[in-house]
Amino acid sequence: MEFLASITSDAEPFPCTFGVAAARKGTLRIGYVDGTDRQDDWSALPDLLRGYLEGYRDLGRETSLVVFFRPEDEPLPLEAYQERFWAVLRYLAAKDAQPWPEDLPTDPDHPMWEFAFAGVPIFVVCNTPAHDRRRSRHAPQFMITFQPRWVFEGLEAHTPRGAAARRTIRNRLRAYDAVEPSPHLGAYGDDANREWRQYFLGDDNTPEAAGERCPFHAGTAGTAGAAATAAGSWAVVVNDAGQYSVWEAGREPPAGWRATGDIGTREACLDRIAELWPDPRPHTRQDRR
Numbered sequence: 001m002e003f004l005a006s007i008t009s010d011a012e013p014f015p016c017t018f019g020v021a022a023a024r025k026g027t028l029r030i031g032y033v034d035g036t037d038r039q040d041d042w043s044a045l046p047d048l049l050r051g052y053l054e055g056y057r058d059l060g061r062e063t064s065l066v067v068f069f070r071p072e073d074e075p076l077p078l079e080a081y082q083e084r085f086w087a088v089l090r091y092l093a094a095k096d097a098q099p100w101p102e103d104l105p106t107d108p109d110h111p112m113w114e115f116a117f118a119g120v121p122i123f124v125v126c127n128t129p130a131h132d133r134r135r136s137r138h139a140p141q142f143m144i145t146f147q148p149r150w151v152f153e154g155l156e157a158h159t160p161r162g163a164a165a166r167r168t169i170r171n172r173l174r175a176y177d178a179v180e181p182s183p184h185l186g187a188y189g190d191d192a193n194r195e196w197r198q199y200f201l202g203d204d205n206t207p208e209a210a211g212e213r214c215p216f217h218a219g220t221a222g223t224a225g226a227a228a229t230a231a232g233s234w235a236v237v238v239n240d241a242g243q244y245s246v247w248e249a250g251r252e253p254p255a256g257w258r259a260t261g262d263i264g265t266r267e268a269c270l271d272r273i274a275e276l277w278p279d280p281r282p283h284t285r286q287d288r289r
Contacts, residue, residue: 002140003066003068003139003140003143004023007019007020007023008020008023008024012175012176013172013175013176014136014172014176015136015169015172015173015176015177016136016169017165017168017169017172018062018064018147018151019064019145021062022062022063022064025060025062027059027060027062027063028063028064028066029052029059029063029064029065029066030065030066030067030068031045031048031052031065031066031067031068032067032068032069032070033045033048033067033068033069033070034070035069035070036069036070036072036084036142037084039087039091041070042088042091045067045088045091045092046092046095046096046117048065048067049065049067049092049117049118049146050117050118052065052146053117053118053120053148054118056120056148056150057150061150061151061153062151063147063148063151064145064146064147064151065145065146066143066144066145066146067143067144067145067146068139068141068142068143069141069142069143069144070141071129071140071141071142072141072142075128075129075130076128076129076130077130078128078130078131078202078203081126081128081129081130081142082126082200082215083215084142085126085142085144085199085200086200086215086216088144089115089124089199089216090216090263092117093117093216093261093262093263094262094263094264094268096116096117096118096261096262097118098117098118098119098261099119099238099258099260099261100116100258100259100260100261101116101119101120101121102258104116104121106235106252106253106258106259107252108194108195108196108213108214108216108217109194109214111188111189111190111191111192111193111194112188112189113194113195113196114149114188114195115195115196115199115216116261117146120148120149120150121148121149122146122147122148122149123146123147123148123149123151123152123188123195123198123199124144124145124146124147124199125137125144125145125147125198125199126142126143126144126145126199126200127139127142127143127144127145128142128143129141129142130203131203132178132203133177133178133179133203133204134177134178134179134182134201134202134203134204135176135177135178136173136176136177137201137203149188152188156187156188156189157187157188157189157190157193158187162187166185166187169185170185179203179204179205180205182198182201182202182205183205184197184198184201185198186198194214196214196215196216217263234246234247234248234263234264234265234266234268234269235247235248235259235260235262235263235269236259236260236261236262236263236269236272236273236276237253237257237258237259237260238257238258238260238276239256239257239258240256242277243277244260244273244276244277245257245273246266246269246270246273247259260276
């Protein structure tokens with residue numbers, strides 16, 4: 001398999017030492033999804049990821065789940081893959097039956113934010129056929145890697161081991177890629193770091209537009225279409241009293257409320273609330289805006 005051969009190559013050491021170790025130890029897990037832009041074709045992904053997360057700790061610290069998607073007849077522009085990537089994460093969030101972890105911020109602009117599924121914080125990386133100069137993000141087909149945050153425990157922002165690991169990875173990136181390491185590669189928990197910016201890197205280091213929002217909540221136009229944007233426009237929130245409501249996705253919930261991780265259209269969120277909170281008096285359901 002081309003992917004495994006590339007990350008275990010001795011001639012050209014792959015930059016992600018975690019992925020290399022997992023591939024060599026046999027703790028790397030690989031899955032396939034028979035879908036490109038059609039969300040109906042992604043239906044196997046939630047169960048695939050959920051199944052991996054049920055037993056990932058038994059595999060040891062050096063583990064990841066790599067998911068390949070069916071290749072296109074012709075590769076797409078990088079921007080189209082970027083839109084698809086964020087649509088996939090929104091799709092997973094909408095299909096997640098478990099609430100967002102209570103100790104994990106819901107605002108992507110918080111330095112401690114991370115994507116989560118099935119109650120597990122996960123660092124996510126996307127590789128595409130359109131990545132050329134940034135070879136470390138190239139893959140023969142659209143690919144997403146899910147690394148549980150637990151894998152990185154002990155490698156936090158200000159730990160000696162963490163600093164050494166990041167230094168090694170950056171040195172390998174300089175040797176492997178035809179472009180300098182992205183300025184978005186930071187340390188989890190640093191005030192200036194935003195994890196979501198590391199998930200999908202461009203093929204060069206062109207600065208992003210001022211005021212750019214995280215597409216996980218903001219939504220994007222293009223390949224995924226208006227449906228993806230609409231799907232991520234509302235979120236289900238709950239308070240300490242067990243009352244549920246809808247709230248605009250991307251906005252921090254008001255004091256006393258937290259996001260459950262359910263994201264979708266306003267109507268879909270209200271339907272989800274009906275499942276979570278089977279109150280026979282529908283007039284008590286709140287709409288906080």
